[in-house]
Amino acid sequence: MPSLKQLxxxxxxxxxxxxxxxxxxxxIILRQVALVAGKNTIFVGATGCMEVxxxxxxxxxxxxxxxxxxxxxxxxxxxGIETTYRSLKKRGKITKKINVxxxxxxxxxxxxxxxxxxxxxxxxxxxxxxxxxxxxxxxxGIQRSSATPFGAHTTTSPAxxxxxxxxxxPKDLTEAIAAHDIPYVAQAAPHNWADFTKKVExxxxxxxxxxxxxxxxxxxxxxxxxxxxxxxxxxxxETCFWPLYEVENGIHKINFKPREKKPLIEWTKLQGxxxxxxxxxxxxxxxxxxKEVDRxxxxxxKMAEAKI
Amino acid sequence: MKxxxxxxxxxxxxxxxxxxxxxxxxxxRIEKPIIDFDKCIHCLICWIYCPDSSIYVNDNKVxxxxxxxxxxxxxxxxECPKDAITMQSEVESE
Amino acid sequence: xxxxxxxxxxxxxxxxxxxxxxxxxxxxxxxxPATEVVQIFSSFVADGRVDTEFVPAESEHSALSAxxxxxxxxxxxxxxxxxxxxxxxxEVLFIAAGLRLPIVICEVNRSLSGPINxxxxxxxxxxxxxxxxxxxxxxxxxxAYDNTIQAMKIxxxxxxxxxxxxxxxxxxxxxxxxxxLPDEEVQAFIGEHRKPYDLLDVxxxxxxxxxxxxxxxxxxxxxxxEAMKEAKAAVIEVGKEFGEKFGTSYGFxxxxxxxxxxxxxxALGSTAGTTKVVVNALREKGMKVGLxxxxxxxxxxxxxxxxxLEHMKAIAILDRADGMSSFGGPVFHExxxxxxxxxKRPIVTNYIYGLGGRDIFPEEIESVYKDxxxxxxxxxxxxxxxxxxxxx
Numbered sequence: 065m066p067s068l069k070q071l072x073x074x075x076x077x078x079x080x081x082x083x084x085x086x087x088x089x090x091x092i093i094l095r096q097v098a099l100v101a102g103k104n105t106i107f108v109g110a111t112g113c114m115e116v117x118x119x120x121x122x123x124x125x126x127x128x129x130x131x132x133x134x135x136x137x138x139x140x141x142x143x144g145i146e147t148t149y150r151s152l153k154k155r156g157k158i159t160k161k162i163n164v165x166x167x168x169x170x171x172x173x174x175x176x177x178x179x180x181x182x183x184x185x186x187x188x189x190x191x192x193x194x195x196x197x198x199x200x201x202x203x204x205g206i207q208r209s210s211a212t213p214f215g216a217h218t219t220t221s222p223a224x225x226x227x228x229x230x231x232x233x234p235k236d237l238t239e240a241i242a243a244h245d246i247p248y249v250a251q252a253a254p255h256n257w258a259d260f261t262k263k264v265e266x267x268x269x270x271x272x273x274x275x276x277x278x279x280x281x282x283x284x285x286x287x288x289x290x291x292x293x294x295x296x297x298x299x300x301x302e303t304c305f306w307p308l309y310e311v312e313n314g315i316h317k318i319n320f321k322p323r324e325k326k327p328l329i330e331w332t333k334l335q336g337x338x339x340x341x342x343x344x345x346x347x348x349x350x351x352x353x354x355k356e357v358d359r360x361x362x363x364x365x366k367m368a369e370a371k372i
Numbered sequence: 373m374k375x376x377x378x379x380x381x382x383x384x385x386x387x388x389x390x391x392x393x394x395x396x397x398x399x400x401r402i403e404k405p406i407i408d409f410d411k412c413i414h415c416l417i418c419w420i421y422c423p424d425s426s427i428y429v430n431d432n433k434v435x436x437x438x439x440x441x442x443x444x445x446x447x448x449x450x451e452c453p454k455d456a457i458t459m460q461s462e463v464e465s466e
Numbered sequence: 467x468x469x470x471x472x473x474x475x476x477x478x479x480x481x482x483x484x485x486x487x488x489x490x491x492x493x494x495x496x497x498x499p500a501t502e503v504v505q506i507f508s509s510f511v512a513d514g515r516v517d518t519e520f521v522p523a524e525s526e527h528s529a530l531s532a533x534x535x536x537x538x539x540x541x542x543x544x545x546x547x548x549x550x551x552x553x554x555x556x557e558v559l560f561i562a563a564g565l566r567l568p569i570v571i572c573e574v575n576r577s578l579s580g581p582i583n584x585x586x587x588x589x590x591x592x593x594x595x596x597x598x599x600x601x602x603x604x605x606x607x608x609x610a611y612d613n614t615i616q617a618m619k620i621x622x623x624x625x626x627x628x629x630x631x632x633x634x635x636x637x638x639x640x641x642x643x644x645x646x647l648p649d650e651e652v653q654a655f656i657g658e659h660r661k662p663y664d665l666l667d668v669x670x671x672x673x674x675x676x677x678x679x680x681x682x683x684x685x686x687x688x689x690x691x692e693a694m695k696e697a698k699a700a701v702i703e704v705g706k707e708f709g710e711k712f713g714t715s716y717g718f719x720x721x722x723x724x725x726x727x728x729x730x731x732x733a734l735g736s737t738a739g740t741t742k743v744v745v746n747a748l749r750e751k752g753m754k755v756g757l758x759x760x761x762x763x764x765x766x767x768x769x770x771x772x773x774x775l776e777h778m779k780a781i782a783i784l785d786r787a788d789g790m791s792s793f794g795g796p797v798f799h800e801x802x803x804x805x806x807x808x809x810k811r812p813i814v815t816n817y818i819y820g821l822g823g824r825d826i827f828p829e830e831i832e833s834v835y836k837d838x839x840x841x842x843x844x845x846x847x848x849x850x851x852x853x854x855x856x857x858x
Contacts, residue, residue, distance in 0.1 A: 080392065086423075095423070096420070106666070124386040130674065141535035145535040147536050147541075148491050291446035375685070
């Protein structure tokens, strides 16, 4: 694991001057990834917040090669780059090791880009796919995605007088990708930079497809003041809503177990998107959400314990 | 003058790496972070969490803040383990 | 130079051209009736007859997306598809052209659903005619083969992608005589791969395909439009060079017995072959008829089309797709528009035919020439838009 001292002696390859909102966690995530990945890396971004804020012509925040193709195809696009790389390497036209990192938000990964991601993982391309999961379509104005938490208000799952926010639990994408039996799958969050950068480093060392799902708190969409982004990330891990874990060669390993698991409401009560859940009439939603967090956490504990 | 179609490289290429460094975002700020170097232990926590790469670090030491780009999100102030960073209103500081 | 004479279907011919081009990457998804191209090419890869890395994508959208990544990384890239596959690629077609990536698609013209149908018409490529891709239509297997080789070279000259198409089943699955060039001649003809840029050049990192707003989008689009204009010269240059080296020259179109013709039919693809038979028969009877076969529909050689056709008395345009505008097919619109600038401005009528693979017969084509004869005599048109071979 690189230390902060080591990292800070590296040059930022995802630099300032991008147009992400103040306090945007996704820009912290990409900055950390680029620092670890280094200059021999090609990034592919799906349409979404981070592509938009980092590439407004003629300004780019990237000091490494970057390609944007469309919304649903960053994994397929990355697979194409990796294939040319492999082809030219085979023909002896290129010798150096080059990383390919494709990324997308939860819209471009959980939803519209799910097929493209599944295909690229199944085909065993040597690339890292990174999802910055801010739990809704933030770029277009906070519409629900299949990553949006149960009960959350978004502009397409509004907390109305009859329906109190999103009625479905989020898709467990990390496990869905783990089910592709690729060599490395992990879940991470930006507050734990040490764990996260270690995972990126590991994923890039491993040959074959790797996948990291990173929680990306969003001040605008989650409705909290920008200075709390790292707190939001930390609480998501401490409530076990977003467990930090990895699946290496099919074996689940938990990277962070809170000494005392905090109640989910410690996290939700700080966010405007869950404000309606504080009312007495919606208490059952909080309970249901907590129950689901407990169920999934216990399941993960069991898998980690059984080393499966 | 912005370039015309004959002068631009083809295919939407941006050939200057990190050209966003020419686009200042510091004027987005409402509050500015101020570092109290008496309290700072140079742990670099502010540096790793800064979304805008705006904490200057030299030789493993925090040396200041790039106010041309800092958007004033105050993550640094919130996360500083020594409370060495405080936020000051831009209006007052003017 | 010794050409090999073999019997091959249109699909086999295109796959053979792909083998000889030996691209760095082929990313494809099988679809009727282009499945064979992907299958045959896969076996070339499996048998080590090409150096290509093959990406068996999970959809056409991903296939072309992977092609975009592969070409942006500096590879020579090809794929193959038809109909729904091309439609699924639609979004990425514009991106590939906008990013100026010289990808070549070997395409089989099949009707777009719905209703679903697997047979020939041109609705698929016509629906993508404004996507910024060069479009070359082939009359037979030989043209499909020759066009594929030329398309690669044209695309890399102007940095625009190209589609080479053949008619579903009629050509894609019909065994025909094919002259194949020696592998090394094909390689020498297409030359070293020319790439617009190279993402793998990590020492000179570029950002590509970023957000392009009101202040630059138009300039980038203008570049693309200019490239399509340049493609006109490239088509001619490459077609001529092909002729000099291998015996058959190619241009934007083929004029068949047009030199003294008064009445002309305009057609694309396999129907041109059928029309030639009719032209010969009618010429025997003394009718001054000719065929004007469009080979390259994008770029549209408007000036040249005008010059070649303006002295006609009457022209019938056979469209194997309808624009669903209530005003005929796409070829009709465009060719008629080319003639608007002419002072002579011949009469131009439209015949929609062969949708969903409905056969077109020589008698029907003959009836079109007969219609034209009447139209030219009277100088007036009763039915501007006609439907050929559909039951009332």
